[in-house]
Amino acid sequence: MAHIESFFGLVGDLTWGWSLIPILVILGVFITMATGFVQFEFFGRMFRVLTRGPEDGNKISAREALLVSIGGRVGGGNIAGVAVAITLGGPGAVFWMWAIALVGMATSLVECSLAQLFKRADDDGDYRGGPALAIIHGLGSNYRWLAIVYAVCLLAAFGVGFVAFQGNTVAAAANDSLGIDRWYTGGFLAVLTGFIVYGGIHRIAKAADIVVPIMAFGYIGLSLVVIVMNAGEIPAVLSSIFANAFGLEEAVGGGMGAAIAQGLRRGLFSNEAGLGSAPNVAATAEVRHPISQGITQAFSVFIDTIIICSCTAFVILLGDVYQPGAEDVNGVALTQQSLVAHLGDWTQYFLTGAVLLFAFSSIIYNYYLGENAMAVLWKSPIGIHLLRIGVVGVVLLGAVAPSATSVFFFSDPMMGVLALVNLMVIMMLFPVAMRILNDFRKQLKAGVERPVLNIEDFPDLDLDPKAWPKRS
Structure with missing residues (x-):
C-alpha cells in the first residue's frame, strides 16, 4: 500500500507540483490573446443565459447547464480555499485569484465550446459530450486510447474520490456545528443522492436549479451585508490587496512570490478552468451554436471566483480575526x-448550511462526471446502474470515515493527469475552436442576433446531425 501511495504522490508532484499550474497559466494567456480577449468581447452576452429557457422543454437549457456547473465549481474552495490562500499568501493572493479567473474564462470558453461542438444525441434525445468525445470525434479513432485515459481519470477523481470528500465535508460540518452523528448525516445524504442520481441529468439539472441559487444568493447576500457595514474600510482593503500582490507590502514570508503561488493555485482549484471537468456538463445543453455555451461557461468561472471567492475574501479582510503572518486560524x-x-454567533450555523449545500451540489455534479466517463468506458445501462449504486455507497463511506482524505489519496494526482490530457486536446483542437468562433463572429457582424451552427459549413468535421438539427 505504501508503494501505491508513493506512486500517486509522485504523479501528484509531477503534475500539480511541477507542470500543471504553469501550463494552465501560459495556455490561458495564449488563448486570451489568440482569441482577441474573447471573454471581454462577449461579457455582456453572458447575462442573457439567466433569463432564456430552452426552445424544447424536454432538453437541458443553457441556464440549467450553467447552474449544474456552478454547483460543481462552487464548493469548499470558495469558503476554506480562499481563507487558506490569504493565510499563506497574504491579501495579494486575492488579486492573483482574480487574474487567473479572468484568463481562465477564455480557457473555459474554448474547452466547453469544443465539448458542445462534438456532442452526441442519445436514444432519448439527450446530449452527451465532453473532452473524451471531442478526442474520439475531433482527433479521430486513433486517439481513442487517450479518451480512455481521460475517462478513467475522470471516473476515479470526480466520480469516486471527490464524491467521498464532499460526503466527508458535509458529515464533518454537521457533526462539529450541530452535533449530529456522522452515520445519520451519511445515511440521509446517501438516500438523497440516490434519489437525485437515479433521475439522470434532468433531475440533476432540476436539483441544481433549486439548490444553486439558494446557496449562491444566500452566501452573497450575507457577504454584502458585511461589506456594506464596513464600506469605509473597502479602499484600505483594496489598497492592501494590490500592494501585497506586487510586493509593495509583505504580509507573509515569501512576499509577492507567495501571493502569486497561492492565488493561482487556489483560483485554479476553485474555478476548474482548463481541468476538463465542466465541459462534460456544458455539452448537455441545447444551444444554437457551440460558442453560446462556451460564453455561458466562461460566466460560470466569473461567478465562482470574481463574485463568490471575492465575497469570502472581503469578509475575512474587513474583519479583525485575520492577522497577517499568523497561521493558527485558517481554512473554514x-x-x-x-x-x-461581523454579525454574531448565529452565522456559524448559516455557514454550516452553506457548506452543506455547496457540498451536496458538488456531489451530484461529480456523479454526473463519473456517469459521463462510464458512458465512454462501458456503454451498457448495467454500468450506469452499478455506478449509481457505487456512488451512493461512496457517499456513505466518505461521510462516516474520519480519514476519508487518506483513503482516497489518488484523487488529486488523477485530476492532474486528467487536466494535462485536457490541455493537450485543447491545443490540438484549437484551430477548430477558432473556426467556430470566427463563424459566430461572422454571423453577429451580419446582423444575426442568435447565431446558428450549420454543420453543412463544416463538412470535414465529424459532427452529429441529431445533436445539431437544421434550424430556420
Missing part, C-alpha cells in the same frame, strides 16, 4: 470566525 475556521465577529 477563519471564514467562520470572521463572520461571527
Whole structure:
C-alpha cells in the first residue's frame, strides 16, 4: 500500500507540483490573446443565459447547464480555499485569484465550446459530450486510447474520490456545528443522492436549479451585508490587496512570490478552468451554436471566483480575526470566525448550511462526471446502474470515515493527469475552436442576433446531425 501511495504522490508532484499550474497559466494567456480577449468581447452576452429557457422543454437549457456547473465549481474552495490562500499568501493572493479567473474564462470558453461542438444525441434525445468525445470525434479513432485515459481519470477523481470528500465535508460540518452523528448525516445524504442520481441529468439539472441559487444568493447576500457595514474600510482593503500582490507590502514570508503561488493555485482549484471537468456538463445543453455555451461557461468561472471567492475574501479582510503572518486560524475556521465577529454567533450555523449545500451540489455534479466517463468506458445501462449504486455507497463511506482524505489519496494526482490530457486536446483542437468562433463572429457582424451552427459549413468535421438539427 505504501508503494501505491508513493506512486500517486509522485504523479501528484509531477503534475500539480511541477507542470500543471504553469501550463494552465501560459495556455490561458495564449488563448486570451489568440482569441482577441474573447471573454471581454462577449461579457455582456453572458447575462442573457439567466433569463432564456430552452426552445424544447424536454432538453437541458443553457441556464440549467450553467447552474449544474456552478454547483460543481462552487464548493469548499470558495469558503476554506480562499481563507487558506490569504493565510499563506497574504491579501495579494486575492488579486492573483482574480487574474487567473479572468484568463481562465477564455480557457473555459474554448474547452466547453469544443465539448458542445462534438456532442452526441442519445436514444432519448439527450446530449452527451465532453473532452473524451471531442478526442474520439475531433482527433479521430486513433486517439481513442487517450479518451480512455481521460475517462478513467475522470471516473476515479470526480466520480469516486471527490464524491467521498464532499460526503466527508458535509458529515464533518454537521457533526462539529450541530452535533449530529456522522452515520445519520451519511445515511440521509446517501438516500438523497440516490434519489437525485437515479433521475439522470434532468433531475440533476432540476436539483441544481433549486439548490444553486439558494446557496449562491444566500452566501452573497450575507457577504454584502458585511461589506456594506464596513464600506469605509473597502479602499484600505483594496489598497492592501494590490500592494501585497506586487510586493509593495509583505504580509507573509515569501512576499509577492507567495501571493502569486497561492492565488493561482487556489483560483485554479476553485474555478476548474482548463481541468476538463465542466465541459462534460456544458455539452448537455441545447444551444444554437457551440460558442453560446462556451460564453455561458466562461460566466460560470466569473461567478465562482470574481463574485463568490471575492465575497469570502472581503469578509475575512474587513474583519479583525485575520492577522497577517499568523497561521493558527485558517481554512473554514477563519471564514467562520470572521463572520461571527461581523454579525454574531448565529452565522456559524448559516455557514454550516452553506457548506452543506455547496457540498451536496458538488456531489451530484461529480456523479454526473463519473456517469459521463462510464458512458465512454462501458456503454451498457448495467454500468450506469452499478455506478449509481457505487456512488451512493461512496457517499456513505466518505461521510462516516474520519480519514476519508487518506483513503482516497489518488484523487488529486488523477485530476492532474486528467487536466494535462485536457490541455493537450485543447491545443490540438484549437484551430477548430477558432473556426467556430470566427463563424459566430461572422454571423453577429451580419446582423444575426442568435447565431446558428450549420454543420453543412463544416463538412470535414465529424459532427452529429441529431445533436445539431437544421434550424430556420
